[in-house]
Amino acid sequence: MTIQWFPGHMAKARREVSEKLKFVDIVFELVDARLPRSSRNPMLDQIVQQKPRLILLNKADLADPNQTALWTSWFKEQGYEVLAMNAKNDKSVKQIVPAAKKVLAEKLARDKERGIKPRAIRAMVLGIPNVGKSTLLNHLAGKKIASTGNKPGVTKGQQWLRFGSQLELLDTPGILWPKFEDPEVGKRLALTGAIKDDLLHLDDLAIDELGFLRRFYPEQLKERYKLTDEEIFQELPELLMLIAKKRGFKDDYERASEMMIIELRQGRLGRYTLDRFEEYTE
Known part of the structure; x- marks a missing residue:
């Protein structure tokens, strides 16, 4: 069984992401903790390039904790700051801003030395469909501001969302890539709901x-x-x-x-x- 899925709006979203990167301080890459490699878009490195990045291993409450610990250590060895979390949990979500500040520590220190007045961290949320982006945004806001669903591809446009005085987020649609080189990746994504069931x-x-x-x-x-x-x-x-x-x-x-x-x-x-x-x- 070979699985491919690349809706037209995703190609447009990829272009828009590249254009909007200059407006953000950091990228939040949302990843399914049950699929720490398969749920990462291999095109993301090319799109994000050198922009600071925080990897959020979402749905960690559903993942094997031993495997999550191994993957967390591996990501840190690759030079990433990583946070295993559950977007529905207050304690998890409250760790995001401190983790982002850790990634941006050098920039924040430079701004302080220059006398630049502190402002909210501007972040872009990126991830493939159904990794929990809208759930995270709604939890941060304490109300429903983004559409959620068990079906992938719910979020179709981009929107800026402000959360208190510390964080502004640019939400984006989930972006898959045109072709899965490894058919096993497609199967794993399908099992977790990242691909529409009517294609399977x-x-x-x-x-x-x-x-x-x-x-x-x-x-x-x-x-x-x-x-x-x-x-x-x-x-x-x-x-x-x-x-x-x-x-x-x-x-x-x-x-x-x-x-x-x-x-x-x-x-x-x-x-x-x-x-x-x-x-x-x-």
Whole structure:
């Protein structure tokens, strides 16, 4: 299964981002903590260039904490400031401004020496669809100011949003890239909801999900679907059919596939990380 998705408004957004960079002090790169590599746009380095950057590993509450710790250390070794967070959590969100000030410490010190009056940090929020940008903006504001949804591509335009006296954010649509060089990246993005479901074969995706969970989180899989040690190691299509029957779907494996994918995204199968640190570093 090969997955590609590059709506027209994303090409336009990419151009607009390049034009607006000169107006911001820092880029907030929002990344799905369950996909620390796959949910990063490989074009972003070319677009952002030398602009200071803070990487926000969002949805860390859904990710495997051991994997998140490994990825956080790796990003820091690459020279990035990184914050594992949950955009729905007050404590997490309140750490963003201090982290941004840390990244901008030299600039802020220079401004102070020159007698430049302190002003709000101006940041641009960038990330692929469905990593939680609108959720973050709404939480910062304490009210709904940006559209949110479980479907990717909700935010279609750019808008400046002010949060108190310390932060101004330029929201942008989620930007994917024209082609996934690695088909596994497309599958992982699809599993977490970064690609519209109507572009996917959900039964194939559910089988990929089963293979992943059986390999890395077998106990979580057994517990959720009441599987025995013997049942979990049968062929994956048969395992999907068995789960369909256990859930009362009889032979409706398409309905079972949709159910499994939704439950994975909602964290009902426990915390997980699809981008395995050990596989990338090998």
